[in-house]
Amino acid sequence: MILAGIRTMAALSLFCxxxxxxAAVPVIFEKPLSPRLANYAIDVRLDTANRTxxxxxxxTWHNRAxxxxxxxxxxxxxxxxxxxxxxxxxESGGTIRDIGxxxxxxxGYIEITRIALPSGQDVTDRMRFIRPDNDSEAxxxxxxxxxxxxLPPGDSVTLRIDFSAKLPTPPVRAGAKGEYYFAGQWFPKxxxxxxxxxxxxQYHANSEFFADFGVYDxxxxxxKEDIVGATGLEAGVTVNDDGTATHYYHAEDVHDFAWAxxxxxxxxxxxxxxxxxxxxxxxxxxxLAPRYLSAAKAAVAYFQEWIGDYPFPNLTIIDPRRGAVNxxxxxxxxxxxxxxxxxxxxxxRLIEATIVHEFAHGYWQHLVATNEFEESWxxxxxxxxxxxxxxxxLYGPQGDVVDVIGLRINVQTVDRWQYLGYPDRDPVARYAWxxxxxxxxxVNSFYxxxxxxxxxxxxxxxxxMREILHTYYERWRFRHPKTQDLVDVANEVSGQxxxxxxxxxxxxxxxxxxxxxxxxxxxxxxxxxxxxxxxPFDENKTNDTVKTESSGEEKDTxxxxxxxxxKVRRLGSFTxxxxxxxxxxxxxxxREAWDGKDTWTEFRYTRPAKLVSATVDPDGKIPLDVxxxxxxxxxxxxxxxVAKLCLRVLFWAxxxxxxxxxxxxxxxxxxxxxx
Amino acid sequence: MISGCIxxxxxxxxxxxxxxxxxxxxxxFFGLLVMIPFAYALDDxxxxxxxxEKLGVGMDYDFLIEFLFYxxxxxxxxxxxxxxxxxxxxxxxxxxxxxxxxxxxxGARYTPSLFWSGAAAYFGRxxxxxxxxxxxxxxxxxxxxxxxxxxxxxxxxDPYEYVTYWGAWIKMGLGYVGLILGGLIFDYARxxxxxxxxxxxxxxxxxxxxxxxxxxxxxLALALLIFASGWLILLVYYGVSGLLAIPSWVVLIxxxxxxxxxxxxxxxxxxxxxxxxxxxxxxxxxx
Numbered sequence: 001m002i003l004a005g006i007r008t009m010a011a012l013s014l015f016c017x018x019x020x021x022x023a024a025v026p027v028i029f030e031k032p033l034s035p036r037l038a039n040y041a042i043d044v045r046l047d048t049a050n051r052t053x054x055x056x057x058x059x060t061w062h063n064r065a066x067x068x069x070x071x072x073x074x075x076x077x078x079x080x081x082x083x084x085x086x087x088x089x090x091e092s093g094g095t096i097r098d099i100g101x102x103x104x105x106x107x108g109y110i111e112i113t114r115i116a117l118p119s120g121q122d123v124t125d126r127m128r129f130i131r132p133d134n135d136s137e138a139x140x141x142x143x144x145x146x147x148x149x150x151l152p153p154g155d156s157v158t159l160r161i162d163f164s165a166k167l168p169t170p171p172v173r174a175g176a177k178g179e180y181y182f183a184g185q186w187f188p189k190x191x192x193x194x195x196x197x198x199x200x201x202q203y204h205a206n207s208e209f210f211a212d213f214g215v216y217d218x219x220x221x222x223x224k225e226d227i228v229g230a231t232g233l234e235a236g237v238t239v240n241d242d243g244t245a246t247h248y249y250h251a252e253d254v255h256d257f258a259w260a261x262x263x264x265x266x267x268x269x270x271x272x273x274x275x276x277x278x279x280x281x282x283x284x285x286x287x288l289a290p291r292y293l294s295a296a297k298a299a300v301a302y303f304q305e306w307i308g309d310y311p312f313p314n315l316t317i318i319d320p321r322r323g324a325v326n327x328x329x330x331x332x333x334x335x336x337x338x339x340x341x342x343x344x345x346x347x348x349r350l351i352e353a354t355i356v357h358e359f360a361h362g363y364w365q366h367l368v369a370t371n372e373f374e375e376s377w378x379x380x381x382x383x384x385x386x387x388x389x390x391x392x393x394l395y396g397p398q399g400d401v402v403d404v405i406g407l408r409i410n411v412q413t414v415d416r417w418q419y420l421g422y423p424d425r426d427p428v429a430r431y432a433w434x435x436x437x438x439x440x441x442x443v444n445s446f447y448x449x450x451x452x453x454x455x456x457x458x459x460x461x462x463x464x465m466r467e468i469l470h471t472y473y474e475r476w477r478f479r480h481p482k483t484q485d486l487v488d489v490a491n492e493v494s495g496q497x498x499x500x501x502x503x504x505x506x507x508x509x510x511x512x513x514x515x516x517x518x519x520x521x522x523x524x525x526x527x528x529x530x531x532x533x534x535x536p537f538d539e540n541k542t543n544d545t546v547k548t549e550s551s552g553e554e555k556d557t558x559x560x561x562x563x564x565x566x567k568v569r570r571l572g573s574f575t576x577x578x579x580x581x582x583x584x585x586x587x588x589x590x591r592e593a594w595d596g597k598d599t600w601t602e603f604r605y606t607r608p609a610k611l612v613s614a615t616v617d618p619d620g621k622i623p624l625d626v627x628x629x630x631x632x633x634x635x636x637x638x639x640x641x642v643a644k645l646c647l648r649v650l651f652w653a654x655x656x657x658x659x660x661x662x663x664x665x666x667x668x669x670x671x672x673x674x675x
Numbered sequence: 676m677i678s679g680c681i682x683x684x685x686x687x688x689x690x691x692x693x694x695x696x697x698x699x700x701x702x703x704f705f706g707l708l709v710m711i712p713f714a715y716a717l718d719d720x721x722x723x724x725x726x727x728e729k730l731g732v733g734m735d736y737d738f739l740i741e742f743l744f745y746x747x748x749x750x751x752x753x754x755x756x757x758x759x760x761x762x763x764x765x766x767x768x769x770x771x772x773x774x775x776x777x778x779x780x781x782g783a784r785y786t787p788s789l790f791w792s793g794a795a796a797y798f799g800r801x802x803x804x805x806x807x808x809x810x811x812x813x814x815x816x817x818x819x820x821x822x823x824x825x826x827x828x829x830x831x832x833d834p835y836e837y838v839t840y841w842g843a844w845i846k847m848g849l850g851y852v853g854l855i856l857g858g859l860i861f862d863y864a865r866x867x868x869x870x871x872x873x874x875x876x877x878x879x880x881x882x883x884x885x886x887x888x889x890x891x892x893x894x895l896a897l898a899l900l901i902f903a904s905g906w907l908i909l910l911v912y913y914g915v916s917g918l919l920a921i922p923s924w925v926v927l928i929x930x931x932x933x934x935x936x937x938x939x940x941x942x943x944x945x946x947x948x949x950x951x952x953x954x955x956x957x958x959x960x961x962x
Contacts, residue, residue, distance in 0.1 A: 282836075322836050343836075343837070416740070417736075420744050615725065639718075641732070645717065647927065653709040654702050656761075657705055657706065657761055664847060668847050671839045
């Protein structure tokens with residue numbers, strides 16, 4: 001920790017705010033942390049009147065693939081907002097992240113005006129748009145540049161790209177609103193060459209991103225009154241004669257670069273452990289700044305303790321402007337955007353949950369860097385699981401995300417609600433744009449994997465699960481792992497073959513549902529008929545699934561015995577080992593283990609006590625079970641709880657009929673909506 | 676004057692306290708129409724699960740979402756009731772108000788025949804009056820949009836969030852004022868109709884508007900006092916009911932009693948409003 005602190009101070013000390021032109025190229029890490037395959041030097045100027053960017057990019061890409069490369073593929077993400085025939089719009093119907101887009105004047109684009117080699121050779125004419133995912137002629141989010149000369153393994157190619165871009169409005173992740181500009185996925189970005197081919201997908205409604213690590217040197221020219229927040233560290237600022245200022249940012253071992261500018265940002269700073277936090281708040285939400293900082297500090301602390309070291313010296317949090325919430329809740333290396341609302345009560349912790357979630361992406365996406373196009377769940381699922389865990393540790397055990405007017409709801413409960421809506425529509429492992437629907441994408445990328453990880457944690461134990469994630473992070477950061485890599489780590493660390501679990505949870509749409517279907521407890525008949533002799537205990541009559549238990553005490557033949565039977569069913573196709581707890585009216589209980597493979601099993605007991613109840617998964621360790629209500633059954637109905645709920649419904653019906661204007665309270669939501 | 680009207684109103688109510696019963700029973704009946712299908716749906720879904728007992732301690736949100744997802748078909752009848760019952764109760768409340776106003780107007784003590792004959796006599800007229808009031812009520816409710824207009828004029832189309840946030844509270848308050856004003860017009864129109872025995876609905880509507888608009892402070896103060904005390908007692912109920920978390924039948928009976936006492940109190944408050952308003956109307960119309 002001390003060495004990390006010294007490292008941070010050393011890095012930060014190099015970033016004295018000197019004029020950009022004089023700033024030496026700084027160094028954050030003495031040795032590269034990542035392969036640094038794609039390195040960028042970008043000069044960009046923001047034209048606020050037209051919300052356009054004029055830029056020049058020098059990108060150097062290293063071929064360490066072992067293949068001869070004949071083309072370079074680029075993402076041109078901003079072309080997703082070019083028109084309503086682009087793939088993203090075609091798939092989303094114009095509503096992205098539930099927010100409508102200004103289809104009159106809100107369009108955006110990115111255009112490459114010139115590409116040249118270091119020799120000056122113009123290769124612009126070689127550029128062509130490709131559609132690796134569909135046949136949409138209008139989609140221009142992927143560009144292929146055949147190289148004039150093949151690139152052998154070990155060599156690198158440098159290209160100078162002049163481009164202009166227009167930011168959409170209101171922002172859709174990236175964009176502009178009023179004086180606020182958020183530039184995400186705004187520059188021509190090299191795809192990933194992996195497994196012998198380019199992995200460069202189009203920008204879909206339900207996809208995020210995938211890129212290689214490298215070094216970024218970015219000079220951003222904006223109006224001089226603008227405050228800028230960006231990936232990496234600010235190495236210098238120059239105030240220009242034309243009323244602008246150029247901010248120089250340097251970032252190492254990152255695979256993306258985002259920035260925001262606004263004259264209205266109010267800056268807050270904080271630090272925790274070895275991370276300096278910079279928070280850029282909107283002026284109408286400054287009262288919420290302590291909540292943002294507190295959540296960020298907690299997230300840093302939890303991740304450094306539970307998962308591993310956060311290697312960067314800093315973190316920037318952007319609070320999006322009103323009307324630009326669609327740029328919120330999004331993650332970039334060393335920077336993320338939060339979501340907040342003026343007046344949000346302390347008991348509604350959307351702010352905290354978002355910050356923890358987005359910081360989690362700082363690990364799972366911006367350090368481990370999985371392919372969000374093809375395996376969205378690996379990043380989103382782990383981030384959602386991490387969010388639920390940390391929020392519960394911070395604010396639980398009840399009401400960790402909502403705790404207001406007696407309403408107490410946990411993040412995991414919300415995750416489970418979402419999951420129950422679409423438990424079997426798709427397997428988790430699916431390309432992001434190939435799910436049945438938007439909601440299926442969301443459930444199978446975020447919520448079902450989060451519930452799955454919670455279930456796995458309960459099965460293996462918290463310490464083992466933490467060790468799995470720590471090992472996965474340490475082994476695979478900067479290396480683009482895939483699903484099987486995580487599975488392999490889980491198998492190795494747990495010492496078990498967990499294929500049975502992951503095959504069902506990830507690669508199938510099997511649903512997990514166990515329930516107690518039948519219970520009975522009847523007096524043992526003394527016997528009728530010829531030659532009948534009653535044997536109260538017969539210890540030889542046992543088998544794997546049908547057990548007969550005795551209380552082990554001497555009983556005289558007058559003791560009343562009860563034959564208790566419990567049937568447990570597997571109602572879904574997902575098999576999972578379960579515990580079953582049977583309780584008797586003498587206060588004793590028995591816990592059985594069932595492998596859960598057959599469609600049902602039965603437990604039998606002959607004892608001088610009556611069965612009271614049977615519960616499958618009595619400890620509530622299987623949140624993946626879609627129906628927890630059927631997990632238990634009692635012999636006798638104890639209806640006080642149902643009656644109480646019905647009486648509450650009666651009372652509120654009586655109240656609302658008598659005072660229907662109470663519904664007017666809901667109109668406060670007019671002032672409490674995200675937009 | 677307002678406190679005097681309320682005191683007189685309370686005295687009138689106390690003298691005719693048996694009148695609370697038909698109001699309470701109507702409210703209970705329609706409440707049961709919503710609750711009973713819900714109870715069947717819930718009972719069917721919960722079955723013999725231990726959730727039956729757990730619900731006595733507090734709401735289990737996992738259960739709630741499972742009930743909404745898997746009990747959907749059974750809940751269809753509840754949805755139907757929730758749609759129809761408020762309308763039916765509204766008609767019933769109008770019917771009963773005729774009886775109450777007839778008793779208060781006549782000065783005699785409550786008798787079932789006086790009450791029910793009055794209810795029947797005025798029901799048709801009151802329903803016509805209510806339908807005529809509806810557009811006025813909607814227009815008054817839309818007073819809340821004055822806040823939006825004010826906001827747009829002074830803060831433009833892109834105000835800071837604290838403007839829209841506080842604006843939302845103001846809008847909500849204006850909405851309440853609008854609803855109360857609409858209710859006042861309806862109340863005083865009915866009072867005029869009963870006192871003058873007129874069959875001219877539009878005349879009564881006009882008189883109601885004139886009276887409410889002509890004495891805005893007094894009529895609004897009376898209404899707001901009664902409205903506010905209704906919400907205050909709700910807070911008391913909320914506090915008391917929160918203590919009743921133990922899932923036992925004894926506690927349940929106490930909870931029922933507390934709930935229904937609250938409802939009876941609400942009915943008494945409504946009748947107090949009628950009688951107080953009638954006192955106010957008579958006093959101001961003789962001046």
